[in-house]
Amino acid sequence: MKPLLYGVMGRFETPEALLDAIRTLRRENPDLRLEAFAPYAVEGLTEALALPPSRIPLITLAGGLVGGLGGFFMQWYAAVVSFPENIGGRPLNSWPMFIPVTFEMAVLCAALAAVFGMLLSNGLPRIYHPVFNTPHFGLATRDRYFLCVRSGPAGTDKINTEHWTRVLTQLGAQTPVEVWS
Template identity: 65%
Template sequence: MTPRFYGVVGRFETPDALLEAIRCLRRRDRHLRLEAYAPYAVEGLSEALDLPRGKVPLFTLIGGVLGGASGFFMQWYAAVVSFPVNIGGRPLNSWPMFIPVTFEMTILGAALAAVLGMLAVSGLPRLHHPIFDAPCFGLATRDRYFLCLRPPPGMPGPAPAKQYREVLESLGATASDEVWT
């Protein structure tokens, strides 16, 4: 299997330098594929990267609605169809009695859908990522900030690698390296 070019990763010393580099790159080209890595949450990073809205809230809503509907249907079926018991002349479909279980099933369905949706959207579990092979990338969990420039989809070969390295170093990256898959 021949290695494929993944991108160029640059190392920055401070979060402000990382954010400024991202803003400069976004001003130059809105459609650049950028990935940023930091040891902790950096305020303004997701806005600077211009990340799309996540799909996890939609999964959570759908899971909650399905969980609540299935909880209500399960109780309704048991009380009205499967085993109807007339107690004191009360109606078989006494919906106020079904509210607590319906609520709990809504919460359960939403929580499960949120976790499974998060795993599906983020591509987890992923045991290896090409960026892990970049020199000094272990510092991303301690005290350094990394920015990866990726070529547009469909571009063959490492054509923009030298250009990306020059751009990153001109924006203040202390080091830049090519990443291959």
């Protein structure tokens, strides 16, 4: 299989240099496809990359509501429909006794929805990514910051690598390299 050009990647020493480079590139071309890699969360990186808002809070809320309602109706069905028992003269649908299990099911399902939603939205688990082949990319988990200017859609080779190598060097990137899949 013919390798496809993924983009051009440059290494930056500080998070400020990375953010300045992204902001400069965004001012010149707002539709540019950029990816940034950092060893920790960098304040302002999401806004600089113009990433869409996260859907994780909505997924967590939906998981909590489904879990809470499922826990409540599971108990209601068992106490009222499946096996009704009149204990101490209380009504069959005694909702106060359903609250602890309802709460615990809501918390459990919300937590599971948040974890699995985060994994899916991040595209994980991902065994292989083209940037893993670039030299020095292991430093992205320690103390360096990387910026990748992506090629066109579906891995097409529509990117001027010489131009972007020169631009990244002017922005302060060290050793810009081409990234191939």
